Amino acid sequence: MAEEVDVIVVGMGPGGEDAAGRLAAAGLAVVGVESRLVGGECPYFACVPTKMMVRGSDLLAEGRRVNGMAGTAQVTPDWSPVAARIRDEATDDWDDKAAVDRFTSKGGRFVRGRGRVTGPNEVTVGDQVFRARRGIVLNPGTDPVAPPIEGLAGTPFWTNREIVKVTEIPESLLVLGGGVVGAEMAQVFARFGAKVTVVEVADRILAVEEPESSALIAKTFERDGIAIRTGAKVSRVSHDGKAFTLHLEDGELSGERLLVAAGRRTDLKALGIGAAGLDESARTIEVDGNLRAGPGIWAIGDVTGKGAFTHMSMYQADIVVRDILDEEGSPANYRAVPRVTFTDPEIGSVGLTEAQAREQELPIRIGTTRLQDSTRGFIHKVDNEGFIKLIEHADWGTLVGATVAGPMGGEILGALAVAVHAEVPVKELREMIYAYPTFHRAIQSALADLG
Numbered sequence: 019m020a021e022e023v024d025v026i027v028v029g030m031g032p033g034g035e036d037a038a039g040r041l042a043a044a045g046l047a048v049v050g051v052e053s054r055l056v057g058g059e060c061p062y063f064a065c066v067p068t069k070m071m072v073r074g075s076d077l078l079a080e081g082r083r084v085n086g087m088a089g090t091a092q093v094t095p096d097w098s099p100v101a102a103r104i105r106d107e108a109t110d111d112w113d114d115k116a117a118v119d120r121f122t123s124k125g126g127r128f129v130r131g132r133g134r135v136t137g138p139n140e141v142t143v144g145d146q147v148f149r150a151r152r153g154i155v156l157n158p159g160t161d162p163v164a165p166p167i168e169g170l171a172g173t174p175f176w177t178n179r180e181i182v183k184v185t186e187i188p189e190s191l192l193v194l195g196g197g198v199v200g201a202e203m204a205q206v207f208a209r210f211g212a213k214v215t216v217v218e219v220a221d222r223i224l225a226v227e228e229p230e231s232s233a234l235i236a237k238t239f240e241r242d243g244i245a246i247r248t249g250a251k252v253s254r255v256s257h258d259g260k261a262f263t264l265h266l267e268d269g270e271l272s273g274e275r276l277l278v279a280a281g282r283r284t285d286l287k288a289l290g291i292g293a294a295g296l297d298e299s300a301r302t303i304e305v306d307g308n309l310r311a312g313p314g315i316w317a318i319g320d321v322t323g324k325g326a327f328t329h330m331s332m333y334q335a336d337i338v339v340r341d342i343l344d345e346e347g348s349p350a351n352y353r354a355v356p357r358v359t360f361t362d363p364e365i366g367s368v369g370l371t372e373a374q375a376r377e378q379e380l381p382i383r384i385g386t387t388r389l390q391d392s393t394r395g396f397i398h399k400v401d402n403e404g405f406i407k408l409i410e411h412a413d414w415g416t417l418v419g420a421t422v423a424g425p426m427g428g429e430i431l432g433a434l435a436v437a438v439h440a441e442v443p444v445k446e447l448r449e450m451i452y453a454y455p456t457f458h459r460a461i462q463s464a465l466a467d468l469g
């Protein structure tokens with residue numbers, strides 16, 4: 019016999035947890051279903067632990083910058099405080115009791131297990147069947163993809179789920195995939211002493227970002243001693259019990275450990291969405307402005323394909339909560355999605371890249387400036403390289419995209435995220451006062467370059 023509730027949330031990633039808790043707090047009968055840990059990938063295997071690693075490697079880099087600028091410093095990396103912080107402070111040793119309690123204390127009912135959509139408004143978890151009066155919210159997230167390379171399956175490679183639990187830095191690390199995960203982890207491990215090689219099939223690392231961002235990070239990686247192989251096709255992987263070998267068209271690469279960071283996907287068939295009339299063979303779940311995938315079924319987070327970020331999951335959760343509670347609010351708008359790659363220097367971007375704007379055949383003007391040419395860059399001196407790149411819609415006179423790559427790039431981005439989101443006229447941006455001598459004052463120079 020099915021048990022009737024108001025809402026069933028399947029997958030409690032950042033957005034699912036938030037929506038389930040808020041709907042329960044609003045007095046609805048909510049069942050939250052999670053097969054692993056409440057909170058999802060972000061707090062246990064992704065954003066938070068990896069940014070603690072980045073914080074560690076940034077500190078090492080900053081310590082090394084003392085030399086020649088403010089005295090002498092010798093920095094000796096030690097991974098153990100980083101590993102301990104991740105275990106004790108970030109993940110509570112990968113225990114979600116606090117998150118489960120937070121949800122149940124709001125009146126939610128928690129079910130640990132793998133939920134499967136078994137009909138319109140129906141979810142089955144093991145031998146329990148739930149039927150939702152208002153609907154189902156799907157927040158299943160994504161799993162790391164292991165590319166179909168001969169020999170890879172069955173080897174003890176790492177994904178993000180293993181690398182956050184590492185207690186010792188290996189002597190060498192091969193990174194398959196030079197996207198965000200690959201780039202962030204490559205730099206961390208190199209700065210903690212591993213010999214790192216990034217193997218990327220595309221013709222540049224961070225290929226979704228501006229080419230200038232890829233070039234800046236490639237140059238920094240060279241200084242960090244990280245080898246980059248782009249346009250690389252791995253035909254076979256082997257592991258002899260001690261080391262991995264990647265077989266490429268033009269030779270072999272060996273390393274003690276292998277991180278596979280080659281993208282992510284969701285198994286929509288296993289989620290059973292066909293039973294609710296949705297397409298199980300698609301890569302993502304199609305949603306409307308209110309995140310509705312169909313009558314009585316919503317989807318949020320990575321699975322919607324609108325940007326695999328925690329802030330996206332939370333943004334979408336907010337809209338779903340309003341929709342379910344019949345509250346006023348605007349539909350989703352993806353004009354100004356910000357993203358930050360936490361390498362050093364950071365790559366912050368929002369909206370469209372130049373290539374995306376050209377693909378859409380928008381009439382655009384480009385404005386750029388180098389951060390090292392700004393007064394703050396001059397003062398900063400060591401590792402001051404970076405740039406601001408603006409994409410202006412020439413007819414609208416507003417920015418449709420921007421990148422800030424450089425020291426604190428992700429923080430400086432905030433000003434440009436507001437400009438793109440609020441469609442602030444470029445004329446207004448030119449008339450603003452920018453504090454001297456900040457990095458963000460360089461926005462003025464990039465605006466002047468728009469022509």
Ligand SMILES: Cc1cc2nc3c(=O)[nH]c(=O)nc-3n(C[C@H](O)[C@H](O)[C@H](O)COP(=O)(O)OP(=O)(O)OC[C@H]3O[C@@H](n4cnc5c(N)ncnc54)[C@H](O)[C@@H]3O)c2cc1C
Nearest residue numbers: 029031053058059060064065133159319320326327328331
């Ligand atoms: C290494 C790494 C670093 C990242 N760093 C950042 C960052 O710095 N900033 C940022 O914004 N984003 C970052 N991300 C992306 C971010 O982690 C995700 O976008 C974020 O977790 C939101 O995902 P989600 O809401 O789709 O669900 P997820 O966080 O993926 O959670 C989904 C949950 O659903 C559960 N689940 C799935 N199917 C079922 C089912 N059938 N039944 C029950 N439970 C189910 C899963 O166990 C999981 O716990 C990073 C990702 C990675 C891999």
Ligand SMILES: NC(=O)c1ccc[n+]([C@@H]2O[C@H](COP(=O)([O-])OP(=O)(O)OC[C@H]3O[C@@H](n4cnc5c(N)ncnc54)[C@H](O)[C@@H]3O)[C@@H](O)[C@H]2O)c1
Nearest residue numbers: 165195196197198199200217218219279280281326358359
């Ligand atoms: N700072 C952040 O906000 C942050 C950090 C990490 C991850 N994320 C999110 O997680 C998502 C997943 O990250 P990711 O880095 O795993 O995926 P990704 O899709 O960003 O990058 C994967 C990379 O692997 C390459 N690749 C794929 N198959 C390959 C193969 N066989 N050989 C060599 N290279 C191969 C791709 O060309 C691509 O460059 C990101 O898109 C991002 O949205 C965000």
